Ligand SMILES: NC(=O)C1=CN([C@@H]2O[C@H](COP(=O)(O)OP(=O)(O)OC[C@H]3O[C@@H](n4cnc5c(N)ncnc54)[C@H](O)[C@@H]3O)[C@@H](O)[C@H]2O)C=CC1
């Protein structure tokens with residue numbers, strides 16, 4: 005029986021805990037709120053996210069003791085929003101992940117450092133990149149809860165690690181494939197959140213499907229330019245781990261990033277949009293990290309720049325989308 009630690013109490017951590025535990029793994033599940041742990045132990049449900057999912061407590065061991073959960077596991081799955089990773093892992097020593105295989109399910113960058121989560125973890129815990137992987141793919145937690153057919157890709161430097169984790173995920177409604185790409189997948193996942201957020205802004209302003217289709221088409225080219233600059237290697241960006249994830253996030257009713265953007269387009273301030281959502285839109289933080297990173301790379305990224313100006317320089321969304329309108333073909 006595989007022993008897995010899932011770190012995080014949000015929607016994605018909940019969905020992954022469901023998949024992994026129902027496949028027979030023993031999952032130590034770290035949630036930061038003691039009340040949420042108590043609620044799970046009492047009712048078998050996560051009070052805050054995907055609350056319809058019932059867990060088998062013979063397989064799932066909820067706890068707010070991070071060291072204990074990590075120590076008992078062979079695999080550690082990180083599933084807190086990127087902005088809270090440093091804080092969540094604060095209690096761990098440098099050597100605590102030494103013998104673990106670590107999978108990031110996070111689609112964001114560490115905001116204070118503008119680095120990928122896997123790069124941060126590799127440095128902070130002196131882990132070789134061969135022990136790291138990323139969960140990618142067009143997959144919303146809400147659809148996992150409903151057991152709707154979904155596809156995941158595990159990106160890694162080591163194909164055996166990726167395949168081993170795929171085996172832990174595969175079930176009746178989840179297909180999982182390994183892929184030899186870690187950084188490219190991770191950067192694409194960060195970028196697609198920015199694009200989905202911008203799609204939401206346009207939607208909130210009243211733009212329709214015709215405009216969004218052109219926005220997404222231009223975004224594909226923008227992502228290609230960026231990923232090629234930051235991590236040049238041959239990759240097929242039409243694969244579902246890249247394009248599929250962009251599409252689901254840009255179009256789905258479940259997307260946090262699109263929902264957040266839509267509120268901004270309708271005139272909410274960043275603070276009020278964040279308060280209204282019980283969830284985290286990674287794209288908000290990613291916009292700033294990518295902007296900082298691009299000061300060195302100087303890639304032509306009009307969509308990411310428009311999102312930055314709207315969110316961080318308080319330029320009116322209508323003005324920035326109007327400017328994009330003129331640039332698109
Ligand atoms: N929800 C989904 O369908 C998917 C999410 N992801 C990724 O999973 C990661 C986790 O996101 P979700 O589970 O969606 O989160 P969520 O938006 O469902 O929940 C927010 C999470 O943030 C935590 N949080 C809020 N404030 C915090 C603080 N101050 N300190 C520590 N934690 C805090 C909450 O406890 C909760 O775990 C993100 O990187 C997201 O992009 C990836 C694929 C699918």
Ligand SMILES: O=C(CO)COP(=O)(O)O
Pocket residue numbers: 111141142143144197200249252253258259260261262284285286
């Ligand atoms: O990455 C995701 C789906 O694949 C989740 O996107 P959102 O955070 O926008 O909901």
